[in-house]
Amino acid sequence: MFSLLSIFYYFYFSIVGIYIIFMPKVLSDIGYSASEIGIIFAASPLIRFILPFLFMRGLRLDANIFRIALLLVIAAAFSFYHSIDSFYLLLASNIALGIALSLILPYVEVIALDAIGKERYGKVRLFGSLGFIIVALVLVKFLSSPYVALDFLLAMVVVMSISAFLVQKELHKREHIELPKTNDVLLLRDYKLWLALLLMQMSFGSFYNFFTIYETDHGLSMDMTIYLWSFGVLVEVAMLYGQGRFLQKNLLHVLEFTVAATVVRWFLVYAFATNLAVLFFSQALHALSFALFHSAAIAYLYQKYKNRSLAQQFFSGITYGLGGLSGALLAGYIYEYYPSLLFLSSSFIALLSFVMLKWYEREPHAVA
Numbered sequence: 001m002f003s004l005l006s007i008f009y010y011f012y013f014s015i016v017g018i019y020i021i022f023m024p025k026v027l028s029d030i031g032y033s034a035s036e037i038g039i040i041f042a043a044s045p046l047i048r049f050i051l052p053f054l055f056m057r058g059l060r061l062d063a064n065i066f067r068i069a070l071l072l073v074i075a076a077a078f079s080f081y082h083s084i085d086s087f088y089l090l091l092a093s094n095i096a097l098g099i100a101l102s103l104i105l106p107y108v109e110v111i112a113l114d115a116i117g118k119e120r121y122g123k124v125r126l127f128g129s130l131g132f133i134i135v136a137l138v139l140v141k142f143l144s145s146p147y148v149a150l151d152f153l154l155a156m157v158v159v160m161s162i163s164a165f166l167v168q169k170e171l172h173k174r175e176h177i178e179l180p181k182t183n184d185v186l187l188l189r190d191y192k193l194w195l196a197l198l199l200m201q202m203s204f205g206s207f208y209n210f211f212t213i214y215e216t217d218h219g220l221s222m223d224m225t226i227y228l229w230s231f232g233v234l235v236e237v238a239m240l241y242g243q244g245r246f247l248q249k250n251l252l253h254v255l256e257f258t259v260a261a262t263v264v265r266w267f268l269v270y271a272f273a274t275n276l277a278v279l280f281f282s283q284a285l286h287a288l289s290f291a292l293f294h295s296a297a298i299a300y301l302y303q304k305y306k307n308r309s310l311a312q313q314f315f316s317g318i319t320y321g322l323g324g325l326s327g328a329l330l331a332g333y334i335y336e337y338y339p340s341l342l343f344l345s346s347s348f349i350a351l352l353s354f355v356m357l358k359w360y361e362r363e364p365h366a367v368a
Contacts, residue, residue: 205327
């Protein structure tokens with residue numbers, strides 16, 4: 001099971017790498033305007049946010065829905081060849097891809113945590129980080145036309161779908177996991193927790209969308225900025241490999257620690273925008289603010305809720321969906337009108353997340 005999950009994560013996040021690193025450039029090169037690209041790429045996180053609410057109304061993310069999602073993701077990847085020149089058809093293809101990926105990952109996350117445990121989760125998830133960076137390094141050498149990116153995307157989707165199907169098949173060979181029919185994911189009751197998770201991901205809007213622009217505007221070379229990005233991925237992989245002992249502790253306290261580290265991280269980028277030693281240290285904190293935070297969050301939700309697949313769907317939808325979308329929009333506005341305050345605002349948003357977690361910790365139902 002470990003090998004199958006490793007293959008799945010590698011190719012799933014290779015798809016993500018192609019999608020967010022290369023596809024916007026591809027669309028720009030064939031004539032799409034910035035506003036059209038923005039609309040197209042806003043569709044996926046919006047779908048990721050909306051989809052879990054449909055499952056609160058009676059739908060269940062079971063094996064049949066999972067298999068349909070695998071067929072849908074392949075169909076969506078094929079459809080890009082025919083929709084690439086039409087805005088509305090391409091928007092539909094992106095929506096289909098967003099729906100499929102939003103169903104596939106939460107289902108496999110539950111399998112991974114159940115099959116190999118939270119202590120070993122990082123060791124399998126690190127293959128996703130490797131897939132993300134390796135596909136970027138390889139594809140950049142071969143991207144001679146838009147269709148090369150589509151060929152890579154389709155190939156990755158097919159292999160990912162096959163590995164995901166085999167993961168699901170292997171699971172049911174071992175033991176059948178009964179997915180609960182009732183919904184115990186109470187967003188209003190636990191709003192402090194979910195708001196903290198949302199704010200944490202919102203704080204990354206400045207980093208994911210403007211870090212390169214921010215640093216080069218401050219005089220750093222593009223090469224040095226890429227070194228900073230690469231170093232962040234390296235420490236992320238190292239943390240994913242060795243984080244098992246941290247996940248054996250109180251997961252709520254681990255979350256608070258990672259968010260506090262993120263507050264410091266964004267403040268350092270704000271205060272020392274050109275100090276390479278400080279910038280590399282801030283990138284070292286990516287091990288905490290992304291790798292350990294992500295693993296602790298999904299492990300905590302896995303323990304807290306019985307409807308684990310729905311909890312993982314909401315984590316993906318609220319954080320990477322709504323949090324990613326709103327964080328990008330807010331960062332864009334701040335960088336346009338108050339560029340010097342970009343990462344100070346991120347630090348403040350992360351601080352709000354920390355406050356919400358401490359407030360949530362006082363709730364009697366906070367213990368997972």
